[in-house]
Amino acid sequence: MMNKKIMFTGGGSSGHVAVNLALIPHLLEQHWSVQYIGSEQGIERNLISGLEDVCYFSVATGKLRRYFDWNNVKDPFKVLKGISQAYRIIKKEKPDIIFSKGGFVSVPVVLAGWLNRVPVIIHESDLTPGLANKISSMFATEICTTFPETTEYFRSKNTRYIGAIVRDELKEGKAAKGLAYCGFTRNKPSMLIMGGSLGSKKINELVWLNLEALLAHFQIVHICGKDQVNESIRTNGYKQFEYINDELADVMTMADMVVSRAGSNSIFEFLTLRKPMLLIPLSKAVSRGDQILNAKSFKAQGMCEFLEEEDLESERFVDMILRLYEKRSDYIRNMEKIITDQSTSKLLDLIKVYA
Structure with a gap:
């Protein structure tokens, strides 16, 4: 045959x-x-x-x-x-x-x-x-x-x-390998920040502006996008990459929470791995608004926090991240209701x- x-x-x-x-x-x-x-x-x-x-x-x-x-x-x-x-x-x-x-x-x-x-x-x-x-x-x-x-x-x-x-391989990630890859320890929670396959200049700049406040609470692995790594920043507990390929499953498994755009594939990967998310979708000014609807759907099911790009400002950004981590068990519990x-x-x- x-x-x-x-x-x-x-x-x-x-x-x-x-x-x-x-x-x-x-x-x-x-x-x-x-x-x-x-x-x-x-x-x-x-x-x-x-x-x-x-x-x-x-x-x-x-x-x-x-x-x-x-x-x-x-x-x-x-x-x-x-x-x-x-x-x-x-x-x-x-x-x-x-x-x-x-x-x-x-x-x-x-x-x-x-x-x-x-x-x-x-x-x-x-x-x-x-x-x-x-x-x-x-x-x-x-x-x-x-x-x-x-x-x-x-x-x-x-x-x-x-x-x-x-992808099946995302479910096979090892947190210990992710920590080793980023040079992190188990003494502080880890946060993954990513702005989609092409990166997000606006999210990147907001992270760098508030890096000191965020590093007081988290180790941060930051996927910046092609040609967007800030070479002037070299500090303990903060690791930048243009893109992560083979090690992505380990890094995602390691992360205690995620800040991301709201592309469907990414947010369902986070859902599968039960990762609390702060979603910052592309605005309607540069898209058809699909990511906003994705984020609103997840928000309605209690699986994420949602911040529109037009509302991005330092104090609110940091506050929402801290609130998300504080209530992470509630988001995980809601995600566990979904069969994936x-x-x-x-x-x-x-x-x-x-x-």
């Missing part, structure tokens, strides 16, 4: 790759042939290229914008080129199924899959769907959501709530139905 072949797509941010990274090892263990279509220079290429037994193809992609920009004139031609490239790849490789995580690169691939009559499953992480997944949903065989509320935003009857997909360990098996079963 021939092995099944699956083709993944998704990119533009680590959030649009994380679910794929969670699924790929399971399918490889079951002897599936795994391929990936991403952009020529996006973050997905870096994250996927290190995986053995995964063949990566690149296509042209243009950004889909809801606002006026001169690039809107030329980017549709990039999308058309990407559709043509993806069509030829899919026609040649003949995958049994395509799985799309979203992002701009996914639209040409989903449309090309539909033209080749290959079943397509898409997955939406945020509470409200992004523009790429809204377009892709018109050509999808099945649409899976992380939040139950998200099913209301799609017209397709083949939409189902399946829950969050979290069945979503991956549900999604893998669905993939097998259509392949």
